[in-house]
Amino acid sequence: MMPALPIQSSATTEECLHLGRLIVLTGPSGVGKGTLMRSLLERHPELYYSVSVTTRSPRPGEIDGKNYYFISRSKFEQLVAEGEFLEWAEFAGNYYGTPREAVLNQIHSGKLVVLEIELEGARQIRASFPSALSIFILPPSFDELEKRIRFRAQDSEEAIARRLLRAQEEIQAADEFDIQIVNDDFETALNDIEMVLFK
Numbered sequence: 001m002m003p004a005l006p007i008q009s010s011a012t013t014e015e016c017l018h019l020g021r022l023i024v025l026t027g028p029s030g031v032g033k034g035t036l037m038r039s040l041l042e043r044h045p046e047l048y049y050s051v052s053v054t055t056r057s058p059r060p061g062e063i064d065g066k067n068y069y070f071i072s073r074s075k076f077e078q079l080v081a082e083g084e085f086l087e088w089a090e091f092a093g094n095y096y097g098t099p100r101e102a103v104l105n106q107i108h109s110g111k112l113v114v115l116e117i118e119l120e121g122a123r124q125i126r127a128s129f130p131s132a133l134s135i136f137i138l139p140p141s142f143d144e145l146e147k148r149i150r151f152r153a154q155d156s157e158e159a160i161a162r163r164l165l166r167a168q169e170e171i172q173a174a175d176e177f178d179i180q181i182v183n184d185d186f187e188t189a190l191n192d193i194e195m196v197l198f199k
């Protein structure tokens with residue numbers, strides 16, 4: 001008789017993806033990722049949105065643990081050293097990272113997990129999770145992107161300038177991702193994302 005095969009007790013992170021699914025939403029600052037994400041969560045509460053960790057200061061109305069976990073640079077660097085992030089990057093002078101354990105637990109329990117992250121982090125996820133689905137949100141034009149960032153009125157002039165400079169590079173990378181969606185009419189863009197996630 002053949003010996004029994006050992007039971008696979010610890011699936012690799014990539015194997016876990018077959019239980020759930022990982023979705024990456026990326027695109028330049030001001031394109032509407034956060035607003036799309038909020039509507040998506042209202043309409044589909046079964047989705048798991050990964051709350052990121054950042055060293056950026058909270059904007060008015062932002063809540064610790066809901067919008068982000070706001071921490072110091074030294075604490076962030078400690079978490080990086082401890083391998084606590086699935087991906088992390090520096091953006092416009094601040095660090096941002098995705099908590100590893102929470103996300104892997106949710107994927108393992110079969111949830112559809114959505115990360116809303118910038119370009120470098122999205123590239124890291126594509127490299128470590130080739131079966132993740134990545135969506136790049138594009139603005140209808142660069143002028144419109146600038147208007148949206150300014151209309152949001154939540155950033156200093158310096159922060160706006162950094163975001164706009166970075167946005168030009170980010171938009172050029174749109175083709176690296178699986179799907180590109182233009183956020184011109186909001187409802188149309190939201191429906192397009194839903195088609196991708198739930199088709």
Ligand SMILES: Nc1nc2c(ncn2[C@@H]2O[C@H](COP(=O)(O)OP(=O)(O)O)[C@@H](O)[C@H]2O)c(=O)[nH]1
Pocket residue numbers: 027028029030033034052053056087088089091096097098116117118119120121122163
């Ligand atoms: N790599 C990475 N990027 C993140 C993470 N969380 C948020 N971001 C991105 O960091 C960028 C800056 O975010 P934020 O300061 O909230 O500014 P906003 O995009 O202008 O609203 C955005 O592109 C976010 O998608 C994360 O955990 N990892």
Ligand SMILES: Nc1ncnc2c1ncn2[C@@H]1O[C@H](COP(=O)(O)OP(=O)(O)O)[C@@H](O)[C@H]1O
Pocket residue numbers: 027028029030031032033034035036148149151152183184185186187
């Ligand atoms: N389709 C759209 N048309 C017009 N304004 C939009 C649209 N989508 C988002 N916005 C607005 O653009 C601004 C930036 O959106 P936000 O979600 O904060 O962007 P991001 O998270 O990508 O930085 C917000 O004031 C938001 O209300």
